[in-house]
Amino acid sequence: MADTIILAIAILGGMGLLFGFGLAYIARKLAVTEDEKVEEIMNILPGADCGACGCAGCKAFARELAAGKRKPSECVVGGKEVALKLASLLGTEAGEFQPKVAQLFCMGGREESGLRFSYIGITTCEAANLVGGGFKKCEYGCLGFGDCVAACQFGALSMDENGLPVIDREKCVGCGACVKACPRGLISLVPEDARVFVRCSSKASPGEVTKACTVGCIGCRRCEKACEYDAIHVDKDTALASIDYTKCTACGACVEVCPRKVIEIEEIEAERSEAA
The missing domain is CATH 3.30.70.20 (Alpha-Beta Plaits)
Incomplete structure (x- = not known):
């Protein structure tokens, strides 16, 4: 009886370990690597998450900006100063800024x-x-x-x-x-x-x-x-x-x-x- 219980525990433990390694491997293979440029952009943005740019927060704006889908001047809260810093980082034009x-x-x-x-x-x-x-x-x-x-x-x-x-x-x-x-x-x-x-x-x-x-x-x-x-x-x-x-x-x-x-x-x- 005791041997049966020990065997069952060993099997469950082994399965858990196997599944754990499997999930870790899959997570690493399917992981989405964040563009380093996005983090650099985030360090410049004001972090207000106000949605004035039309995105769902600063992170979403940073991703679209890094992908070339947005212009630096679209960060309304950051103003001209932030727009110029972003333009310098990305090597692009700041865009027309109308406060x-x-x-x-x-x-x-x-x-x-x-x-x-x-x-x-x-x-x-x-x-x-x-x-x-x-x-x-x-x-x-x-x-x-x-x-x-x-x-x-x-x-x-x-x-x-x-x-x-x-x-x-x-x-x-x-x-x-x-x-x-x-x-x-x-x-x-x-x-x-x-x-x-x-x-x-x-x-x-x-x-x-x-x-x-x-x-x-x-x-x-x-x-x-x-x-x-x-x-x-x-x-x-x-x-x-x-x-x-x-x-x-x-x-x-x-x-x-x-x-x-x-x-x-x-x-x-x-x-x-x-x-x-």
Whole structure:
């Protein structure tokens, strides 16, 4: 009896050892060797894993970059400095780099746009937007729960006392996470040197806008007429003004004539330094 047990244990042990060696051999034969270049690229990348490049993290971007499927400039978070380092490592062109920052296109906070009904539910913009088209009078305006703030891993957004997100231009890397997080599409990436913004996204009629918000664009076209550079136009379908940043000189003419004060000109850091 004892001999039988010992024999069984010996057979099982031998089989286990045999299978172990077999699996180790197969694993070595089928192992995918990581390109050393990928590791070198990873050492340069910021490691944010933000997905702004369109890849599922920095590792995936590094593999595609090493394979020649991507350009160094596509790492938005790394910026020009990282793009140049990657280009030097790979012996290729960095690619065209156009830095962008996020901007909010809504001024309708708690004071400017009232409530249609009291909302008691999950405190996220995504959830609130699903209930009756949102609780604010403006069906296009910011809901103020800060989904965009939660999405930003760089600390570039915060909520003000009026229930609107504030974007820190100096911290924003243009990854676009906040753009994706906003269920109403109120945040967009614009050229880093853009200075003039129409802070409204309402597609309602001028009459409806007037009732819903004290600062909404009513499509009066005064801005359009005041601009001598043909840089701002009012859409005939939505009655909403928008700016062509390839033409805008930030002269401020549109800002001055807007009766609703929905167009703003933003001073950038370089100009603040020069003024000081």
